[in-house]
Amino acid sequence: MSASVSVLLPPLAAGQVGDSALLERLPLMARDLLTAGLSEPWRWLANSLITIGAVIVIFASLFALLTLVERKVLGRVQNRPGPNRTGWGGILQPLADGIKMLTKEDIVPRSADRLLHFLAPVTLLALSVITFAVIPYGRHLVPVELDAAVLYFFAAGAATELAIFMAGWSSHNKYSLLAAMRALAQLISYELPLLLAFVPVIMLAGSLSTTAIVAAQGGWLWNFIPQWHVLTPPGFAGFVIFMVAALAESNRSPFDLPEAESELIAGHLTEYSGFKYALFFMAEYFGMCALSGMAVTLFLGGWQAPLPVLEFVPSYLWFAAKLLLVLLGFIWIRATFPRLRIDQLTRLAWKFLVPLALINLGTAAFWSLTHDWAGPMQLVRWGGVSLAPSSDVRRPRPGHQRGIAPRTYRYA
């Protein structure tokens, strides 16, 4: 199957994009220039360290930027300007927050498990950072090329539950414990739809390697419609499921149950102060960035430009733009929705998203098997894949039977 898909796509060569090749290679050339004087094993080590450093620095500044953007966007949505007095128009706000966090007293509760209490943020951060390794940021910019990159990504991402549970358990606080329980229930529930959601992509691309998946999304139909997976019916359904599950996996509203402010104070973070809290915060944003990056890679064509004429823009910029767009979506959703309850949350996962993802799996198989249908058969193909997921959307769900509907009211 992978062969049949790759035949459809134009072969990719580095020299094909012409002038932009230099720009494309610019980060790599800079790195090579720095390490040019070193002998081979050292050079490899230096190259890797530079890559790791660059990824961490870039995402750390993205994290800083993101906190600011989130506060600004939330502000704008709520008819107010947001932070604008620290630095020029508020640009230094994250810096101020960072300095304050760094210089804040670090409190470990007397009854807490000191070791776990310390390890939890470190583990979470480490696990979030290593997921960055396999995301292709540009045409030539993949920190680690793995054959099973997608698998690696989700394995590392799934382990973050452990860290959250550690935090909740070690704090020895009733709210934290409840949060830990919620986190486990929630993250395990959403691991499944998350995994099932991208299986269609793997079926379409025929590979577990992220580079190959991005490469499979290159090219344009009739020279202007990009062949991204999100624009195919199973890919679109997969994208929606993936994004819902990603919201839940990264503990974002409306699934921010583990740290639900109005119920559990700050959930598993209740007992964390100062820099450890900042680490948690950072790790959560890293997790969100990684999942968004993966969404971009799997569904939104990775670093591919949306139109042929726009190819002169370096691919990593396209990736950054798409990443920011997805992150903005996260913020937008946070600004709008109330939170679900834990039972509704798990019900949504098991009774709606998982069946939908399974149906989508079948649809994807049908879709990729029928890629050569043409003429009127094309209509049948589109009809088939569009109807299948909607059968799940329309299916009556026992949990929702008790009349969740708009109501009319009478007057005395």
Next chain:
Amino acid sequence: MTMSDATRPAINAQTSAPLSGPTDADRDELRRHGILLTSIQELANWGRSNSVWPLQFGLACCAIEMIAASMARFDIARFGSEVFRPSPRQADLLIVSGTVTKKMAPQVIRLWNQMPEPKYCIAMGACAISGGPFKQGYNVLKGIDRFIPVDVYIPGCPPRPEALLNGLIELQKNIRGRHIAGPAPVEADSPTAPGEYPVPAFGERDLEPTSNPKLWQPPVIVRPDKP
């Protein structure tokens, strides 16, 4: 009114710690010449003053004005302070917004103890400062500064949200003038739990003790007899 100033102890000693560095005027002068004078202390103070996260803690009427100050019309976010943290572990600023009753006072002190240094306290409104209109009540604490140190007092009943913002600006100024090592250690009453303020117990008629004598020594009032 005659008041014997000699008997008045230094209350809030930590708020008047002078900055032993260059003055604002010096700095402005240097800045004009293109030199950005800074130090670790200033950087830290700058960061702290621009990122004061209040504890999401409302007591009474003033809490509504506190919420209003964080809402669109007044937008405390402009000062970087809209991050109302519900957990005291992550908060920098305790806004005592409203009447502290004797039943509530131990809880407020506990919250204050749970906050990490450096921490600041704003007494917002008449009730938090002195018991205010309700000070004649048997269950009303006559000022939160009997138990915890207060950095800025905002009178008013309730103060307008602008007045709260004004208080926050005052606090920011205050923070910029501090030493990095934190406030002068006037607190630290118990050697076993440094930095913790004793929490009063509920007595049969009143809180026991009724104030923290290390922190609070009211001046003596001497009035001439009424004619």
Next chain:
Amino acid sequence: MLGSGLIQGLAVTAKNFVKSFHDPARLVTVEYPEQKTKLPENYRNFPFLVYDGDQAIDGLRCVACKICEAECPPQCIYIIPDRDEKGRPTKKPKVFDLDISVCMSCQICVEVCPFDAIKMDQHFEIATAERFNALLLHREDLAKSDAYFHTLHPTEAAQVDAVLAEAKRRTEAKARPAAPAAVPATPTAPAAPAAKPPEPPPPAV
């Protein structure tokens, strides 16, 4: 359809986000230290004492009758009437203290004052780090000129002026036939439509 409510909500927030850049009704923030909302004329925040003429202390309208001290709900006013050398009351306050850490700006002192001597201020930027000295206002801090009162509450000030002028005319009319007696004026609080004769100061509570 499932999700239509969610999409509607997203549309509303998006609309607000976009409009906040060009529609002033969607960006309602008053950037406080730089911009200030215009306070309405009736706004009240802590009382002050009105004086006539140039002398802040001598020109105080307050006659130390202690009505406001008695009526003040939170008991935040403290007055000692002044006496001259012979021990006779001079109808001036020797001490007029107002504790704004207790005051709740209820305006009852203004309503009960028969002499229009105490009025409400509009100054609210008084955050301070000093509880005792900064929040206890003495008569020197409280005394503000009649012109200041006119700028704050022009309508109320005009009414007060009319009432005072009327009272003056009446006392003069009375004083001409009779011996000049220290009859207090018969003004009224502007809120109360009926003119009431002033009551004798109640005994100190």
Next chain:
Amino acid sequence: METLAQIHERLAARFPAATLTLVPNPAPPAQASLLLDAAHAREIAVFLRDDPALRLDYCSNVTGVDWPEKEIVETTRSVQIDPAGGPPRTIEQKTKRLQPGCLEVVYHLYSMALKHGPVIIRLRTGNRSDQITLPSLTPVWRSCEFQEREIFDLFGIVFTDHPDLRRLLMWDEFTAHPMRKDYVEPDDYEWEPTPHDDVLAKAKAHYPAPAAKAE
């Protein structure tokens, strides 16, 4: 709706053993009330709630009132006709008597079903020290639950058969009943820049020496 006098009559006929007194109210709206005796209060309350003509299903307000012992000076006037045929003389006699103190609970009842009311009933304790037990009406009207707890807290009336009689507003260790008229506030001295006489007296009690020195 029936007048209170009619209700009184019906109740008296229905509960002959109960002592019922009509308490007049001189205020213009004249919300008179019915004083019940504690022994029959629960029965009467159930009757008032369930009687089809009254249906007082809603107990709005429950209040405690403290009536301390009071010395009442009563002036009785009697007109004496002079036997000698002179003009009649009025003789004033002053009698002093000690009105015993009591604690009182006032219930304001309304009917939501029939939309009428109020019917006010009162209960009185025997005195203010040891006979302070009254039957709880919470089993009849749930809305009394917190209000009776509050009265227990602030006035010290003990309600029998109350499901959860604990202090409502003050802390559990508190012993006094602050809404009683003879309650004395704890002397927690507060520095008050504008001290009124009682405050000043308190302040002097706390700082006798400097106060004397300054004078």
Next chain:
Amino acid sequence: MGPHHPSTHGVFRMMVTLDGETVVKLKPVFGYLHRNHEKIGENTTYLASMPYTDRLDYFCSMTNNWAYALAVEQLAGLPVPERAEYLRVILAELTRLLNHTCLAGFLLQDTGASGTPLMYAFREREKILDLFESLSGSRMMCNYQRFGGCRIDATPEWLAAARQLVNGYNAFLDEYEELITGNEILMARTQNVGVLSPALAVNAGITGPMLRASGVDYDLRKVDGYGYYPRFEFRIPLGDHGDTYDRYMVRMLEMRESIGILRQALDRIPEGPVMDPKAKIRGFKPKPGEHYGRIEGPKGEIGFYLISDGTANPYRYRVRPPSLINLTILEDLCLGHTLADAVIILGSIDIVLGEVDR
């Protein structure tokens, strides 16, 4: 939970026993804001209690003022001029708008909508507060009603501003409902949560929108017909399920009715004095007697019970707080639901701790 908790609306404490996340026992603890209002009221004059009533339920100072003024006026038999009665109706309905708007915002904040509905609610609240401020001089603590009328007359400009606000309010409500009422998450969170049966509601003395959400038609504006309410046309929305969603929706619908009342009142308000000329500011001493006066506040029946012994201070001063009595059934509503539900049930009861504890 509590007394310091983000969603207890102040300093309220619930002793919650959980089985997993299900509430099996819930005991509310009060008194953290017990400010001795009644004791202070008995030690001061009738007039001096008026500013304290502002601080009872600090969202609804105007209705608190009115309830107290009404009780005293009935106790002393004072007349109120026509214009003052109209102003009172206008201000009471504005207060109802204010309270319900804020409640909707806080309720949604409790369900976790990160601030946006609350911000929109407070945006509108500021407009109403501007009106209050320009009339009475203070944003929240209006201290506006007096025995026998109102303190200051409203200018024509004020009435015009009020008219403008009322005309624009429906648009706000539309936007708000578009934002959130149709939201499936909100419906899932609130429908069938915390169901209150009409029988229990009546027996427990629940009043206000909460009672009407359970389907009991009892609104003092119709029943007592106090003020000039019989002169206005309005309807009472009733809920059929008595759950949290109904409590929210009944308030939204009540706001639309309030807008109708406001339109009528602003059109018909007559000229005239706002204060009864015989009313006394100082030295007010009603004759001995007692009276219980009540009005329909935004949260429910707020009443004042006064015993006068002929002196300047009331002998007994008692507030009937709707919030406290509405809390009676909190445990009944929460049992069997999760902790997250308990939070929004508490939110939908609409309490203000200043009034619960007084």
